Amino acid sequence: MSAGRHVPVVTWMVVRQLDWERFAAEHWGREPVRLTGGVSHAGLDTGRAYQAAVATVDASRDDVTFRSGGRAVPDGSGWAPREADGDLDGYLARMGDEGDWLLSVMDPLPASFALWAQVRDALTNLWWRVGWPHEPVGSELAIGRGHSRDHDPAHPRTPAGLLWVLRGGVTVLLRGERPPALRLSGSVGDLLYWPAGYHVAETYPTGAAVALRLALPEGGALPANATERAVGRSAAGLLPAPPPGAVSTLRLTDRIRVTSHLVEVRGAWAVNGHALPRGADRRVLSALTLGRETGVRELCRTGGGGDARTASTLTLLRTLHRLRAVEPVGAADRAEPGVLSAR
Missing domain, CATH: 2.60.120.650 (Cupin)
Structure with a gap:
């Protein structure tokens, strides 16, 4: 120097x-x-x-x-x-x-x-x-x-x-x-x-x-899009985030633990730097507080009865599993804790 x-x-x-x-x-x-x-x-x-x-x-x-x-x-x-x-x-x-x-x-x-x-x-x-x-x-x-x-x-x-x-x-x-x-x-x-x-x-x-x-970064314009704001906050600005994990095989009989904080901004939800589907059930997402342990079937009841509601909630929970927001009880606290094979 x-x-x-x-x-x-x-x-x-x-x-x-x-x-x-x-x-x-x-x-x-x-x-x-x-x-x-x-x-x-x-x-x-x-x-x-x-x-x-x-x-x-x-x-x-x-x-x-x-x-x-x-x-x-x-x-x-x-x-x-x-x-x-x-x-x-x-x-x-x-x-x-x-x-x-x-x-x-x-x-x-x-x-x-x-x-x-x-x-x-x-x-x-x-x-x-x-x-x-x-x-x-x-x-x-x-x-x-x-x-x-x-x-x-x-x-x-x-x-x-x-x-x-x-x-x-x-x-x-x-x-x-x-x-x-x-x-x-x-x-x-x-x-x-x-x-x-x-x-x-x-x-x-x-x-x-x-x-x-x-x-x-310092300053910059606040994104007008609520989804962008939720994604950025869920990643603390570290974007791009790691890609989703492998296909989830969560079952109705599983119990899960919430391992990541879900972020909501004006009705838009995100976790770990990824946006969640806009139609995701707010009742289910609101129930997923960090550290909570609960049953998959219990969460499906939170989303309402009927086969269609159960299937929709199970699909949402599998998405959250891939995004490392929830883990089956007994699994590692963080999915795939080592190095990912693809960015």
């Missing part, structure tokens, strides 16, 4: 244990901050994040870049994670300790519902306190060693950022319209935040580091 040699640099040392209420009141939109315990608070898992990156790389290389020695390295040069690596440690061992490099995977979260849901839940805690975004939240998983980079050097005003340090350490240089520049450093487990308007550059140490970065 050569710019750091031309302007005064102040090491920014605001360190706080993560507390969303205090963060929103004292730091949001005001100043950068390093929050300790951010990774454990969100429940983020480095191995799960790496597997999501691998699945994204396998699905498409359009949003994947690899840089080394100050230049982009073309695909086919052996830098892509592969199944034979086994895990993150295997990938890092194959890459070796020499040279500098950075693997950047944009929007990896849709490849893992469990990872996406953890980040969505963390953002929901934030948005309840500072206001909901009207535009999608961008995400990036970066894995690197000894590499420095600038974000959009031609456009110094960047969005606000959240950066979880999942492994190693990351140093962020923030340059505003006037000096001094601010240096914000985080180690494994930390969450870094900076407001919008800074020119952002990052340095990854000689030891390998992994970071999950979010670009947080």
Whole structure:
């Protein structure tokens, strides 16, 4: 980061244990901050994040870049994670300790519902306190060693950022319209935040580091469409959301647990970033409060009697099962907690 040699640099040392209420009141939109315990608070898992990156790389290389020695390295040069690596440690061992490099995977979260849901839940805690975004939240998983980079050097005003340090350490240089520049450093487990308007550059140490970065939108027009608003709020702005799961085989004799919060905006319903059918029975949806356990047959009675009503309610519950809003009692709390095979 050569710019750091031309302007005064102040090491920014605001360190706080993560507390969303205090963060929103004292730091949001005001100043950068390093929050300790951010990774454990969100429940983020480095191995799960790496597997999501691998699945994204396998699905498409359009949003994947690899840089080394100050230049982009073309695909086919052996830098892509592969199944034979086994895990993150295997990938890092194959890459070796020499040279500098950075693997950047944009929007990896849709490849893992469990990872996406953890980040969505963390953002929901934030948005309840500072206001909901009207535009999608961008995400990036970066894995690197000894590499420095600038974000959009031609456009110094960047969005606000959240950066979880999942492994190693990351140093962020923030340059505003006037000096001094601010240096914000985080180690494994930390969450870094900076407001919008800074020119952002990052340095990854000689030891390998992994970071999950979010670009947080500000402002934007409120969608007039109630369905769009419900979808965006159910995803906390993390769109696109993971695709639906496999075809549901829920039966009338099953008992289910509600595992995700259903969002309603002016009669439009959504869950986990997906809209529900406009004709879905409001009585059934309203009965599905987070954490509730109930029987499928009981919910069918909520929707009214008769074979047609029962069939319609069962179809709705199977849709909700595919969207990971409900789970059969005894199943995992989150459907398909690992990596999805398709985005």
